[in-house]
Amino acid sequence: MICVLVKYSEIALKGKNRSWFVGRLVRNLHGALAGLHIKEVRTLIGRIEIVLGQDEALPEVGDRLSRVFGIAHYSVATRVPPDFESMAAAIESQLPPKEAAESFRVHVRRADSKFPIPSPELARDLGSRVWTARGWKVDLDHADLVIRVEIIPGSAFCYVGREPGLGGLPMGTGGRLVGLLSGGIDSPVAAWRMMKRGCNVTLVHFHSAPFLSNTSQEKARQLAEVLTRYQLRTKLYLVPFGELQRQITLSVQGDLRVIIYRRLMLRIAQRVASHVRARALVTGDVIGQVASQTLDNMAVIDQAAQIPVFRPLVAMDKEEIIAEAQRLGTFGISIVPDQDSCTLFTPRHPETHARRYAVDEAEKTLPVDTMIKTAVDSAVVEQLSYPRA
Ligand code: ATP
Numbered sequence: 099m100i101c102v103l104v105k106y107s108e109i110a111l112k113g114k115n116r117s118w119f120v121g122r123l124v125r126n127l128h129g130a131l132a133g134l135h136i137k138e139v140r141t142l143i144g145r146i147e148i149v150l151g152q153d154e155a156l157p158e159v160g161d162r163l164s165r166v167f168g169i170a171h172y173s174v175a176t177r178v179p180p181d182f183e184s185m186a187a188a189i190e191s192q193l194p195p196k197e198a199a200e201s202f203r204v205h206v207r208r209a210d211s212k213f214p215i216p217s218p219e220l221a222r223d224l225g226s227r228v229w230t231a232r233g234w235k236v237d238l239d240h241a242d243l244v245i246r247v248e249i250i251p252g253s254a255f256c257y258v259g260r261e262p263g264l265g266g267l268p269m270g271t272g273g274r275l276v277g278l279l280s281g282g283i284d285s286p287v288a289a290w291r292m293m294k295r296g297c298n299v300t301l302v303h304f305h306s307a308p309f310l311s312n313t314s315q316e317k318a319r320q321l322a323e324v325l326t327r328y329q330l331r332t333k334l335y336l337v338p339f340g341e342l343q344r345q346i347t348l349s350v351q352g353d354l355r356v357i358i359y360r361r362l363m364l365r366i367a368q369r370v371a372s373h374v375r376a377r378a379l380v381t382g383d384v385i386g387q388v389a390s391q392t393l394d395n396m397a398v399i400d401q402a403a404q405i406p407v408f409r410p411l412v413a414m415d416k417e418e419i420i421a422e423a424q425r426l427g428t429f430g431i432s433i434v435p436d437q438d439s440c441t442l443f444t445p446r447h448p449e450t451h452a453r454r455y456a457v458d459e460a461e462k463t464l465p466v467d468t469m470i471k472t473a474v475d476s477a478v479v480e481q482l483s484y485p486r487a
């Protein structure tokens with residue numbers, strides 16, 4: 099019987115909470131595979147078996163699994179009774195053609211202490227069958243192909259090779275955050291990093307329509323869709339920010355505006371966080387990347403929030419962030435030109451070392467509470483899900 103065998107990563111280490119983590123992963127697997135022909139997803143001593151209804155679903159199953167957090171690796175396996183002939187036949191049926199490899203090794207793991215044949219002996223005997231079938235040489239250290247057999251009471255899983263998973267922790271085990279999503283390269287990567295640690299991220303995008311075009315909202319929506327392929331459900335808040343910026347320009351001197359915009363964004367995001375029961379915020383700030391991202395400015399900006407503000411990219415280079423954005427699939431969307439909110443009413447020489455008292459003085463001239471309330475009340479909330487119904 100063909101199945102997919104999933105091995106989980108760190109969650110194996112989580113002591114008493116382990117069954118909760120695994121249960122969450124199983125639930126997420128059900129969600130990620132929704133709409134495919136899956137008979138069952140079940141846990142079996144340190145691994146998860148996905149029983150497929152139809153072999154045709156395999157490439158799609160693999161594609162979906164490649165975006166599930168908490169998987170160390172996964173393989174298409176054959177499950178057979180744990181006798182030598184059945185195992186050897188299962189392996190032979192999965193071997194690639196002779197040209198595909200030059201060397202191999204067989205790795206046997208027993209999660210059944212009653213199984214009579216010692217692992218090295220079984221590996222050797224199965225190896226000799228492979229050698230007869232393909233003539234590859236055995237290489238215990240750098241084999242081209244690793245053939246694995248895992249024995250549990252009553253069954254053996256046999257498979258050739260395995261696919262790496264994303265690692266991280268199962269979605270939903272880390273609590274909820276609010277992510278500030280611009281149309282840029284960094285913020286989707288930052289949100290994704292938190293997702294990878296099991297956090298569900300509600301996304302907030304500030305746009306300046308009708309002062310600027312709608313492209314930033316469309317980009318935010320597309321970015322949110324890509325991120326939803328990882329977390330399965332996303333709430334996206336589209337918050338009109340242009341009018342608030344206009345108000346700020348009327349009473350705040352040019353060089354401080356970006357700081358005041360950012361502080362207001364954090365406060366609005368924090369209000370959203372209280373609505374969705376999120377415990378912290380996440381942004382794509384990187385030290386030194388732009389004027390608003392100096393250490394002095396970040397410190398003053400953060401003082402506007404009462405909950406933690408996470409910046410998972412703070413110490414990364416642009417090249418590293420771009421590589422990650424490409425891997426996760428947001429880069430192509432992020433580089434489409436648009437008119438970002440922060441380009442609206444922004445001075446050419448923003449403050450790089452904001453001082454707290456100057457910012458406080460500037461904010462005293464603004465009806466901050468009303469501004470937050472207006473923004474949250476006029477936000478449009480969209481619910482995204484994957485796979486799409
Ligand atoms: P990004 O690529 O994430 O846009 P950036 O290098 O353009 O980053 P900034 O524009 O200074 O940097 O923004 C810093 C962070 O502030 C962003 O990563 C994002 O979390 C948040 N942010 C900025 N603009 C917006 C916006 N219009 N809507 C939501 N969040 C925003």
Ligand code: MG
Pocket residue numbers: 280281282438
């Ligand atoms: Mg930006």
